[in-house]
Amino acid sequence: MKLTMQNPMTKSLQQIEHARLQFLKQGSMVEGVVNKTIARSWQRSLDNGINAFQPLSTATLDRVELEKKRSKYRLLLTQAKPEISMLYEQIAHSYSVVALTDAEGVILHSEGQHLLVDLAPREIMSPGYSWCEQERGTNAIGTAIVEQQPVAVQGAEHFVEQLQNFSCYAVPIFGPNRQLLGTLNVTNAFAAHQQHTLTLVKMTAQQIENRVFRACYQGPLTLHFHTAADFIGSAWEGCAVLSREGALLAINRNGLELLGKSNPPTDFQSIFLEPLSQLLEEYRQNANAPLTLTLTNGGPAYATLDVAPDTTANHGIAGIRHAAKPPTAPAMAMTSEDPRIAEILTQARLVMDQDIPILIQGETGVGKELLATTIHQNSARASGPLIAINCAALPEGLIEAELFGYEEGAFTGARQKGSQGKIEQAHGGTLFLDEIGDMPLLLQARLLRVLQERSITPLGGSKSRKLDFAVISATNQKLQEKVAEGTFRKDLFYRLNGISLTLPPLRERQDLPAIIYNIMSAERGGHVEIHEDVLNLFRRHPWPGNIRQLHNVLKTMLALSGGGPLQRRHLPPGFMDELDNSMTLEQKTPGPTAGSIDAITNEVVKQALQHHEGNISAAARELGMSRNRFYRRLKALGLA
Numbered sequence: 001m002k003l004t005m006q007n008p009m010t011k012s013l014q015q016i017e018h019a020r021l022q023f024l025k026q027g028s029m030v031e032g033v034v035n036k037t038i039a040r041s042w043q044r045s046l047d048n049g050i051n052a053f054q055p056l057s058t059a060t061l062d063r064v065e066l067e068k069k070r071s072k073y074r075l076l077l078t079q080a081k082p083e084i085s086m087l088y089e090q091i092a093h094s095y096s097v098v099a100l101t102d103a104e105g106v107i108l109h110s111e112g113q114h115l116l117v118d119l120a121p122r123e124i125m126s127p128g129y130s131w132c133e134q135e136r137g138t139n140a141i142g143t144a145i146v147e148q149q150p151v152a153v154q155g156a157e158h159f160v161e162q163l164q165n166f167s168c169y170a171v172p173i174f175g176p177n178r179q180l181l182g183t184l185n186v187t188n189a190f191a192a193h194q195q196h197t198l199t200l201v202k203m204t205a206q207q208i209e210n211r212v213f214r215a216c217y218q219g220p221l222t223l224h225f226h227t228a229a230d231f232i233g234s235a236w237e238g239c240a241v242l243s244r245e246g247a248l249l250a251i252n253r254n255g256l257e258l259l260g261k262s263n264p265p266t267d268f269q270s271i272f273l274e275p276l277s278q279l280l281e282e283y284r285q286n287a288n289a290p291l292t293l294t295l296t297n298g299g300p301a302y303a304t305l306d307v308a309p310d311t312t313a314n315h316g317i318a319g320i321r322h323a324a325k326p327p328t329a330p331a332m333a334m335t336s337e338d339p340r341i342a343e344i345l346t347q348a349r350l351v352m353d354q355d356i357p358i359l360i361q362g363e364t365g366v367g368k369e370l371l372a373t374t375i376h377q378n379s380a381r382a383s384g385p386l387i388a389i390n391c392a393a394l395p396e397g398l399i400e401a402e403l404f405g406y407e408e409g410a411f412t413g414a415r416q417k418g419s420q421g422k423i424e425q426a427h428g429g430t431l432f433l434d435e436i437g438d439m440p441l442l443l444q445a446r447l448l449r450v451l452q453e454r455s456i457t458p459l460g461g462s463k464s465r466k467l468d469f470a471v472i473s474a475t476n477q478k479l480q481e482k483v484a485e486g487t488f489r490k491d492l493f494y495r496l497n498g499i500s501l502t503l504p505p506l507r508e509r510q511d512l513p514a515i516i517y518n519i520m521s522a523e524r525g526g527h528v529e530i531h532e533d534v535l536n537l538f539r540r541h542p543w544p545g546n547i548r549q550l551h552n553v554l555k556t557m558l559a560l561s562g563g564g565p566l567q568r569r570h571l572p573p574g575f576m577d578e579l580d581n582s583m584t585l586e587q588k589t590p591g592p593t594a595g596s597i598d599a600i601t602n603e604v605v606k607q608a609l610q611h612h613e614g615n616i617s618a619a620a621r622e623l624g625m626s627r628n629r630f631y632r633r634l635k636a637l638g639l640a
């Protein structure tokens with residue numbers, strides 16, 4: 001079937017064609033015929049040596065390479081597909097194709113068919129085809145990527161003659177950290193072009209961007225805002241994710257544009273004049289009422305607020321509430337209410353789909369494994385396996401077979417049919433190398449080779465197998481020191497350390513209530529109260545075992561309290577001794593004492609003594625302190 005539609009732009013098509021030919025022959029631009037974006041792109045196409053009169057190559061990526069790309073961009077694809085189908089329904093006619101590309105201009109997914117094949121080979125709008133401007137000359141996708149803005153290229157504006165029968169509209173899609181993720185493009189037969197197409201593509205690209213943002217950031221508070229009330233809930237609204245205390249955890253591109261800022265502000269108060277508490281109060285009174293705010297520049301803003309369950313609960317004495325969850329709740333989510341954790345999560349999001357190895361460092365029990373799981377679950381490889389290897393716990397002698405697998409009959413005692421190694425099991429997903437500092441030196445060289453070549457040869461095998469996986473490793477050792485003393489290979493260290501994320505110890509974290517809430521949610525349903533003085537002791541404790549230790553303490557307290565409020569007397573034995581020890585250390589370094597562990601412990605000791613009417617043994621028992629230590633403290637206080 002051939003196109004017979006009337007072309008409303010024939011005259012301008014001729015003008016453009018004339019200007020293009022003059023540019024190609026004489027290198028001079030006829031003024032006022034094409035816009036500056038097209039003119040710049042023509043010049044780049046000429047400079048790149050594109051032959052305007054040669055038909056385009058029809059080569060596409062092979063299936064494996066395309067699948068790799070698709071898995072890298074899984075988040076974008078998942079969020080974009082429903083929007084693309086809706087867009088296609090709106091513009092549907094036989095002469096248009098909607099395509100989603102990656103940031104290099106390679107089509108990941110396309111919808112629509114395809115009477116366009118009358119005009120050009122089918123391959124050029126199929127997944128795996130690249131529209132990079134350097135290869136194809138001026139075209140909407142490639143030029144939008146170079147210019148980082150929406151671009152329409154109609155008919156003869158295309159640099160290559162073969163594309164003159166098309167009109168293309170492409171809009172860049174940016175990720176949550178404002179990095180280019182890809183483009184959304186509609187290609188029409190030029191004769192069937194419609195005025196409003198670019199607007200529709202812009203709107204859809206914005207919806208996709210918003211979906212990706214929401215998929216990446218789900219904080220305790222989400223503020224939807226705009227300077228015009230009608231735009232709340234639209235594709236153009238600003239979206240700010242906040243902690244309960246008002247720290248800004250993330251903001252979308254619209255939000256930044258509405259605020260006229262190029263960098264994200266730090267907190268709610270640097271955006272709006274009203275205190276966050278006022279907003280929360282209004283929300284409490286009527287969760288659905290629109291909110292009126294004042295920007296710090298004095299202008300009005302309108303907003304609605306989403307509050308994740310329980311963030312309105314009182315977080316003081318009796319306040320760590322949690323929704324009824326089954327006791328077998330899945331792995332806890334990382335909280336991001338501590339600024340250092342929020343920063344780590346942001347960095348992780350930036351690199352996780354870029355094939356950059358992540359090295360997680362931190363003391364024992366700080367949540368390294370949980371972070372690795374969180375990264376995997378939010379990555380493009382989330383539907384693939386997460387294979388964790390504890391390098392410290394691998395059985396000596398079998399370690400090599402465990403990691404690399406073996407072929408049938410590779411060694412005495414090997415299973416008849418051979419076995420797939422852990423590394424191979426990670427194909428399509430993430431390999432998590434826990435306690436990497438304990439990997440024996442001899443195996444480090446082999447691991448390095450696997451990581452460099454991304455292929456594996458099982459023991460006793462001769463053929464290597466290609467693998468695709470992301471690598472996260474973790475350690476509580478100082479790897480750089482191990483490198484210096486020669487017990488860890490320098491080349492492996494650099495191979496693993498694409499980016500290093502260091503989790504802070506619990507005593508330095510600012511989100512203790514959120515962590516407690518997480519633990520309680522995993523341990524129990526219902527409502528649990530914690531007395532303020534217990535929380536205060538928690539805040540002062542040195543927590544050498546970090547969150548794992550806190551978890552154990554809470555478990556014990558839950559058991560001892562029988563479901564009632566958690567009080568000082570439910571603290572496990574040894575808790576106060578550990579606190580007291582760290583106080584002794586603290587005393588060695590001169591510094592302010594008000595509110596110090598010392599002061600708090602004294603207060604607690606006095607209260608316990610009062611409570612037990614002077615009975616030292618009972619009071620010491622309540623605090624989990626030895627009688628001697630309790631007595632020494634009373635003496636120091638002049639009470640004994």
Ligand SMILES: Nc1ncnc2c1ncn2[C@@H]1O[C@H](COP(=O)(O)OP(=O)(O)OP(=O)(O)O)[C@@H](O)[C@H]1O
Nearest residue numbers: 334335364365366367368369370515518519547548
């Ligand atoms: N943000 C958090 N909220 C609640 N619990 C957490 C959090 N982070 C970690 N935990 C819990 O703390 C414990 C220790 O976490 P994890 O095993 O991830 O630490 P790790 O740093 O890998 O420890 P190690 O160095 O000993 O291997 C686990 O029970 C985990 O569920």
